[in-house]
Amino acid sequence: MFxxxxxxxxxxxxxxxxxxxxxxxxxxxxxxxxxxxxRVSCRRWAGASADNVYDVVVSGGGLVGSAMACALGHDIHFxxxxxxxxxxxxxxxxxxxxxxxxxxxxxxxxxxATLLSSFGAWDHICNMRYRAFRRMQVWDACSEALIMFDKDxxxxxxxIVENDVIMHALSKQLEAVSDRVTxxxxxxxxxxxxxxxxxxxxxxxxxxxxxxxxxxxxxxxLIGADGHNSGVRQAAGIQxxxxxxxxxxxxxxLHLSEATENNVAWQRFLPSGPIALLPLSDTLxxxxxxxxxxxxxxxxxxxxxxxxxxxxxxFWSDVNHTDFIxxxxxxxxxxxxxxxxxxxxxxxLPPSVARVDARSRVLFPLGLGHAAEYVRPRLALxxxxxxxxxxxxxxxxNMGFGDISSLLHHLSTAAFNGRDLxxxxxxxxxxxxxxxxxxxxLAATDLLKRLYSTRATPxxxxxxxxxxxxxxxxxxxxxxxxxxxx
Ligand SMILES: Cc1cc2nc3c(=O)[nH]c(=O)nc-3n(C[C@H](O)[C@H](O)[C@H](O)COP(=O)(O)OP(=O)(O)OC[C@H]3O[C@@H](n4cnc5c(N)ncnc54)[C@H](O)[C@@H]3O)c2cc1C
Numbered sequence: 001m002f003x004x005x006x007x008x009x010x011x012x013x014x015x016x017x018x019x020x021x022x023x024x025x026x027x028x029x030x031x032x033x034x035x036x037x038x039r040v041s042c043r044r045w046a047g048a049s050a051d052n053v054y055d056v057v058v059s060g061g062g063l064v065g066s067a068m069a070c071a072l073g074h075d076i077h078f079x080x081x082x083x084x085x086x087x088x089x090x091x092x093x094x095x096x097x098x099x100x101x102x103x104x105x106x107x108x109x110x111x112x113a114t115l116l117s118s119f120g121a122w123d124h125i126c127n128m129r130y131r132a133f134r135r136m137q138v139w140d141a142c143s144e145a146l147i148m149f150d151k152d153x154x155x156x157x158x159x160i161v162e163n164d165v166i167m168h169a170l171s172k173q174l175e176a177v178s179d180r181v182t183x184x185x186x187x188x189x190x191x192x193x194x195x196x197x198x199x200x201x202x203x204x205x206x207x208x209x210x211x212x213x214x215x216x217x218x219x220x221x222l223i224g225a226d227g228h229n230s231g232v233r234q235a236a237g238i239q240x241x242x243x244x245x246x247x248x249x250x251x252x253x254l255h256l257s258e259a260t261e262n263n264v265a266w267q268r269f270l271p272s273g274p275i276a277l278l279p280l281s282d283t284l285x286x287x288x289x290x291x292x293x294x295x296x297x298x299x300x301x302x303x304x305x306x307x308x309x310x311x312x313x314x315f316w317s318d319v320n321h322t323d324f325i326x327x328x329x330x331x332x333x334x335x336x337x338x339x340x341x342x343x344x345x346x347x348x349l350p351p352s353v354a355r356v357d358a359r360s361r362v363l364f365p366l367g368l369g370h371a372a373e374y375v376r377p378r379l380a381l382x383x384x385x386x387x388x389x390x391x392x393x394x395x396x397x398n399m400g401f402g403d404i405s406s407l408l409h410h411l412s413t414a415a416f417n418g419r420d421l422x423x424x425x426x427x428x429x430x431x432x433x434x435x436x437x438x439x440x441x442l443a444a445t446d447l448l449k450r451l452y453s454t455r456a457t458p459x460x461x462x463x464x465x466x467x468x469x470x471x472x473x474x475x476x477x478x479x480x481x482x483x484x485x486x
Contacts, residue, residue, distance in 0.1 A: 061087030065225030
């Protein structure tokens with residue numbers, strides 16, 4: 001009964017399908033939403049007791065679902081509402097901050113930090129640990145082309161935070177509103193039943209949820225935050241454009257050869273995929289290396305010394321350079337220097353890596369996904385349930401946090417005005433807001449992934465000149481930074 005649209009076509013066909021899909025959802029969202037109704041099974045449901053009826057149920061307590069429940073719980077207009085967070089896994093408790101850093105970290109944008117601050121979670125993160133970065137250097141392994149993002153006023157560009165630390169902060173803030181937000185851990189939702197679109201004497205107007213242990217609940221609004229294989233999305237019959245990339249990401253915690261200021265996020269595009277080094281402390285950085293599945297498996301199983309050599313060589317080696325591209329690149333660079341003699345960022349070398357934390361190497365297969373609709377009556381999708389993106393832009397969880405800000409804004413206004421939370425009138429506004437932002441990011445990230453996966457000379461030349469030109473035009477760079485920091 002659960003079906004996603006899986007594309008197993010060539011790359012070109014995938015790009016066209018994605019572009020067609022993105023264009024359709026962007027312009028069609030408003031019209032489609034106006035005609036929406038549940039296209040799935042509806043069931044009569046007698047004997048509902050008020051005890052098990054919630055105003056909002058969030059299904060999925062990952063980073064995004066937990067933050068959504070927190071944001072609702074701390075919103076003044078929700079003070080008289082009953083909210084439930086369902087999480088299939090156990091509660092993750094971080095009694096004491098471990099000395100060893102976790103290998104799962106996220107680059108958190110200033111916009112996401114503002115959201116986390118709005119309900120007090122950022123304070124917990126600051127009291128535990130995070131690393132701010134002030135610059136980001138992105139460069140091509142096939143040429144000298146690079147782009148350097150930095151802030152003149154020394155503002156932070158973003159923060160590298162362990163996922164466990166974010167989750168701990170969210171759990172603390174959920175505990176602070178336990179009078180209005182109930183959290184059920186080890187509670188998997190196994191089925192969802194949608195109300196009839198018209199009212200009937202013996203039918204319930206709410207969404208019904210059955211848990212794995214047989215318990216049933218009802219909600220006026222169901223928020224699906226259950227990840228990229230979302231059961232909520234599938235049960236609602238919402239189409240999902242998705243494909244698997246030919247890459248997996250290897251993550252690890254790395255020790256640098258010497259202590260540095262370590263406030264730069266580095267990313268180099270190799271023909272096999274991007275490799276990123278994200279600062280954790282003066283002497284530690286986190287690795288996210290996207291590469292072919294076979295190479296990723298090799299990287300995870302090779303000897304530590306060999307792994308460290310492979311990382312240093314991936315960042316430092318010029319083996320993919322060609323004289324032709326280097327000369328064409330220097331020509332444009334000279335022209336830029338002539339026209340704009342000030343402030344041309346020179347390529348800097350990232351710190352060298354000395355060793356890797358034992359057992360910190362893990363791989364994750366990568367893919368793209370986008371739900372054709374984010375909302376239905378009494379239903380909204382957020383986070384990876386609505387969109388899954390390649391980690392090269394470090395935007396997955398930030399997009400999810402952006403969904404929360406937007407949905408919270410629309411729901412809070414609805415609650416203030418005494419409106420039905422599950423009504424399409426405000427859910428559609430959320431969908432329109434977020435699809436506009438998310439489709440642009442998904443398309444840009446997918447395009448970058450494909451553009452940098454080739455050694456074909458015309459494309460290498462195109463991206464070399466494109467990157468050099470973008471690096472020289474400050475207003476364009478500022479626009480990119482503003483978009484990514486939301
Ligand atoms: C290698 C890598 C690096 C990344 N780096 C970054 C980065 O730097 N910055 C960034 O912004 N993003 C990054 N991302 C993306 C980011 O990790 C994800 O976008 C984010 O974790 C998605 O969170 P989520 O809560 O939407 O989904 P998930 O993390 O998948 O959480 C879903 C939750 O729902 C629960 N669940 C599922 N089904 C049910 C059910 N039926 N009932 C109850 N509960 C259920 C699951 O147990 C899970 O806890 C990265 C991803 C990868 C793979």
